[in-house]
Amino acid sequence: MNLDHDPARRPSMLIVDDTPDNLVLMSDLLKDAYLIKVANSGEKALKIVRRGAPPDLILLDVMMPGLSGHEVARELKDDAQTRDIPIIFLTSLSSEQDEALGLGLGAADYITKPIRPPVLLARVEMQLKVKAAADILRDHNARLEQEVARRTQELMAVQDATISAMTWLCEMRDNETGNHIRRTQRYIEVLANHLRHHPRFAHFLDDATIMLLFKSAPLHDIGKIGIPDRILLKPGRLTPEEFEIMKTHTTLGRDAIAQAEKHLGIDVPFLRLAREIAHGHQEKWDGSGYPEGRSGDDIPISARLMAVADVYDALISRRVYKPGMPHAQAVKTIQEGRGSHFDPDIVDAFLARADGFREIAERFADTEADMARQIDALAFIADPP
Template sequence: MSKTQSQWVEKPTVLVVDDTPDNLVLMSALLKDHYRVKVSNSGSKALDIVNSAAPPDLILLDIMMPEMDGYEVCKQLKSTEKTADIPIIFLTAKTESRDETKGLALGAVDYLTKPVNPEILMARVSNHLQLKAQKDFLADKNEFLEKEVRRRTQEVTMVQDVTILILASLAETRDSDTGNHIRRTQFYIRALAEKLRFLPKYSELLTDVYIDVLFKSAPLHDIGKVGIPDHILLKPGPFEDDEFEIMKSHTTLGKEAIEQAEAQLGVEVDFLKVAKEIAYSHQEKWDGSGYPEGLKGEDIPLSARLMAIADVYDALISKRVYKNAMSHEQAVAIIEEGRGNHFDPDLVDCFIEIQGDLLAIALRFADSDEGVLNVNSE
């Protein structure tokens, strides 16, 4: 491309709209050395040009035209997002102040009367093109900054999620039997919450945002096991009474660890609040016979009630050193038996309705060697 052609392409484009041929010729002659000029002798044709793939940077618009006057052209351009920001200068023989007021009220940036002073016209066109260029620059910069903020926020969230999984995985590695337990329980909880939200009593709480918080918090449910001695945590048989008391303390240890994290942050974070509920209360039972506080019914946080059923289901269908994996059907029967005593009845009903989805999650995250083995057998 030659230098002349390059300069031509880079010039701003001005569209002149007037039904008088002599005016189009005059405006073209004034503008052509500084701008790329397009002309139109009617409002409808002007709209076609503006809505094309190469819209103008500025419009000089006559008012008095047949079929569609300049006011209507301006009104249509300002009503569409694609064309609303193109500056419009009315160039007209209408000299009444009410005409100028109407034009500016419709969104025009300026109003010049004929016969036009060429120097004033060129100055106004130049000024408004510069203002448009600055506005576009700021808009592009703001869009870039918004995208950058979104990208960095997403990056922080991803790092946060990975950190949570790493911490949870470190806790789970002390119990070699757990395998993909934390991943399965995450997805069980989300599936249960998405089903439960259709009950009116839970619809307000179980928003998309809260369900995401549940999903993110779930892996920390057994973080307190880090503080349980190996000879108890890894014991292959039943616990003695004193050993079970120590084992039960993992709920309190988990809550305290998360509280320390909250204290370090100095601000309340939703997912840590929910993680604390889950870690501390997921061993509570609907009838009040659980631990650590013996909470009953809806006094148990919903997040912990969800984890209770997810945790037990996964434990039942998973192989442990002290037991074989049960079948999905056997596990479902035990969950049903626990309706109203171990588990929230509403959650059990949801569990039964989506049991096929839960089985699919178990298979998706099945352990490669000794974890979930028996999910298909009776």
């Protein structure tokens, strides 16, 4: 081993033995190449390791009064701060069972007494080389993890910015307010958290998916960007022909998100959920919805959750062409749609968390300024400049 004569840069070693002559012998043998610390008991060894910079290697006797070498090794290997320090057992216990026990405790090597200096020096040097390589690999992996974390944070920021920009486009085109978006994404989060342990939904609703549902929900009506203003902002009831055009917003939304996925060339979970929600949130449990007339479990869970969230908010929301429905009446309407419009189990979750829905609706209620913007939008359609 090419040793550096600067003491501050030499490998450090802790020698643990209850026999003073052995400590002197080992120290004399190793002191020219290594920084040496000694301990005459297992208890002192643990104190030395834990109170300062950990040694690069530990030479550890097995049979000692108090804590044995085996017990010291167990404590060191159970501690995340010390488990990577290589341990070489130095012991008079020479059976195969003793060696297997020592190596099984995580020791890097096992040398029996009496010590042969050339053998000890060679095996110490080998273990220090292995440790140096492992340290380099750990440092490299730590840097990689930091870089992955940084890139992930950047991707999350880009994802959030993309959602924000697309949501802003929806708000600019629709006469509903940004508060509708904020409310519906919180409604869907409440439902998902309530159902996360339900037998029908537990396979789908883990922490990551619930977070992605929250992020994807604002894009449920993104397809309305493609609906003409004369229909999208019409203050009264749509004609059958106009309604057929309005219904296409589900397909337009799906296709817009699918196009974004195609350009990316990779599967992006939040876009997949956003596509499901945009396309399927107007489907009904009994198959009478649109655009495809899907029914039951054939409708994605994400879309079934959004169906309840979206309808509840539409019912309670005041618009220039209708008053908002009282919470209790909206709850009754959702309940009446159990098993026809909505998944029965999701309705049950809604009924269990109805007070939470009401709190969200009150916290993100539309203001008079929101209503004024709706009126301005309608005025623009009625009398464009």
